[in-house]
Amino acid sequence: MTDTLKVPIILAMAATLAGSQAIAQDSTAIKAINASSLAQHISILASDAFEGRKPFTRGEDSTIQYLAAQFKQLGLQPGNGNSYFQEVPMVSIYSKPASDLVIKGNGGSVSLSYLEDFVAATRRVQDQVNVRNSPLVFAGYGIVAPEYQWNDYKGLDVKGKTVIVLINDPGFADSTLFKGRTMTYYGRWTYKFEEAARQGATGVIIIHETAAASYPWKVVRSGWSNSKLYLQTADNNQHRAALEGWISQDAATKIFQLAGISPDIMQKARTKDFRPVDLHLQTSLEINNTIKKSTSHNVLAVLPGAKRPQECVVYSAHWDHFGIGEPVKGDSIYNGAVDNATGTAGLLELATAFTRLPQPPARSVLFLSVTGEEQGLLGSEYYATHPTFAMNKIVADINLDVLNTFGRTKDITVIGKGQSELDEYALRAAERQQRTTIPEANPEGGWFFRSDHFNFAKKGVPGLYIGPGTNAIGHEAGWAKEQTAAYNRLRYHSPADEFTPATWNLEGMLEDIRLLFDVGYHLSQESSFPKWKNGSEFKAYRK
CATH class of the missing domain: 3.50.30.30 (Glucose Oxidase; domain 1)
Known part of the structure; x- marks a missing residue:
């Protein structure tokens, strides 16, 4: 074999080895994302004892103390100086x-x-x-x-x-x-x-x-x-x-x-x-x-980067819901199990996974659970204007909000697909799961502007926001879409949004969270920054 032929083969082998090392390194961490702990977090956060997790209530106190205790138990550092809390002044x-x-x-x-x-x-x-x-x-x-x-x-x-x-x-x-x-x-x-x-x-x-x-x-x-x-x-x-x-x-x-x-x-x-x-x-x-003027709280914890700790990958999820409100069929607690106990529990699973890595990532990883999303993305707006990392050092925000409760799918929805190069990160992670990515089925709903990554986007930071897939494994075409539609029609923002283990299938949620771990892990190891695509209204903000 000539030296000319050897070079590309050696390079290809090196690339394959590097890729396999990355997969081997994160596979142990991925296993830490499991159904039993995910279900436990959801059941606690969506319980009646947490009173619907509305800011300024006992539900907030219970929620933020629970999250801080979980972060501390994982050995993560406080994300706001010596505190796991960031005060967010609000008026009710x-x-x-x-x-x-x-x-x-x-x-x-x-x-x-x-x-x-x-x-x-x-x-x-x-x-x-x-x-x-x-x-x-x-x-x-x-x-x-x-x-x-x-x-x-x-x-x-x-x-x-x-x-x-x-x-x-x-x-x-x-x-x-x-x-x-x-x-x-x-x-x-x-x-x-x-x-x-x-x-x-x-x-x-x-x-x-x-x-x-x-x-x-x-x-x-x-x-x-x-x-x-x-x-x-x-x-x-x-x-x-x-x-x-x-x-x-x-x-x-x-x-x-x-x-x-x-x-x-x-x-x-x-x-x-x-x-x-x-x-x-x-x-x-x-x-x-x-x-009533008072102070709500974002909850944040950080895993410092080993090489470039000033650069940061953010995972976000809002912990809040609507609390106790107008009764519907005798139930007045808006538990917010899907919206967004699922995303908050997923954030804790991701935090667990990163702490299980044999070596810390090159960049820091911030786990940010924000308040006031249901009231107009208030907690993330406050963080974006009072960041703990410089906004031009934040690589991306990966946002978890309303995760899949009906089982595995062959695809994953990228909301706002076409906005940034995070699309390609999601696609590569999906392909490693033998899946593909699709845009949201009803982009007329403006979903890209309806969760917390949007406040990062307005500061020029690309955001990845996923939704459940539409091609459910083991079900006929259209079944998954009907599950999503039924949730929006019957349970969204109502007391009926409760955790029902007998009817929930967490396998799809697990796979989606693992996909987001894959994306964030690779971002945390790189030295480049993902870019906005031509035609995105947010491209100018990054510049």
Whole structure:
């Protein structure tokens, strides 16, 4: 054999050996991720004793002490100096409208019932907010997006007015607009409220529609019938609109009919040349607030890197849920077993696995369990603005939220697939499990913007967020999708989200967590940083 032929063969053998060493090194750790400890963590976190894990409650105290104790037992270092806790100053506001929402015009009035037809609250930290005779304007999708040559507020002065806007973005109705069926951040309800405030509106009301929102009215109702949490701000949120809320599709139809305008106006809002419509109606609403300022907590632990400890791979999962709220069929504890006791338990399993490595990784690994996700990604927002590692040294955030409870699949869903090079890391890890990766089935739901990796993305840090696969082993086509759909329809954000060992199959969850370990392990050993892909709205932030 010639020396010319020997060189590539030797290189190939070296590469194979290096790969096998990596697999052999992490295989012992992977075995530490097991069903019995995973089930134990879920059963404890989702128990009635933890009271639904709402911030500012006994449920928070139980949860964060449990997590800190687990991290300490594993020998992980505190992630915030000498503490496993990062204080997150928040304000709890329980907003209660004093009456029905009455819409008045020259042709009469419409009265909307609280919770049945509308929900409303305020972020302003004051005992009472009064919106008096505020003119109503329909502002399409409520979007200002220069890169798409789109401005729903063009020519409109909304000071003193209340804008009514559609959920999602125009791509949901017309695949040639924005990113088509893949929701952009402009489609999220959080953006609608932010933009209305920037425009100076007194109030902003979103029209709910189940398909466009990707969840039914009952999810809006349950989320807005209790107190809501916000990060504390220097101006006590006076920069936000006085009134934020939602109305049902039927309520919107009644309002347009009162205005003498066809509900078809909602379809006409899909075009770039749409201009906001003055409805010649007015509304008034008094909102009374019960306010409590307090401090919630992120829980964080770190495994220091052996070679580049200042660089960091983050695993994140939110520990919070909705606590005790409106009873449904006699049950008032929102246990949050799937959302997100599964992800929190998975975080503990990953922490265990990394501590079982024969040698620590080159980079540090941060295990971050955040608060306030259900209230608007508050804990991760706080961490992203008060990081314990420099944001330009954070390699990636691997986020766990709502894991697979129905068994093994031949694939794994990468939510926001196409955003960054983490897609390829996930694909390689999946292939080592003889699996493949797929994009989310309903990108119009805006799932990439709905969990904690999003706050890292806004700072330029790529995020990997997975969902259950759709090709279930041992079941017919479509079965896995129906399991996910049934969860969203029957248990999501309701007291029915409980841990039921008899019906859960943890094998798929185990495989998914092991895949995430594989991804994070390889990231922790490298010296390069994964990049955003061309076309990602977050690429500029990394630069």
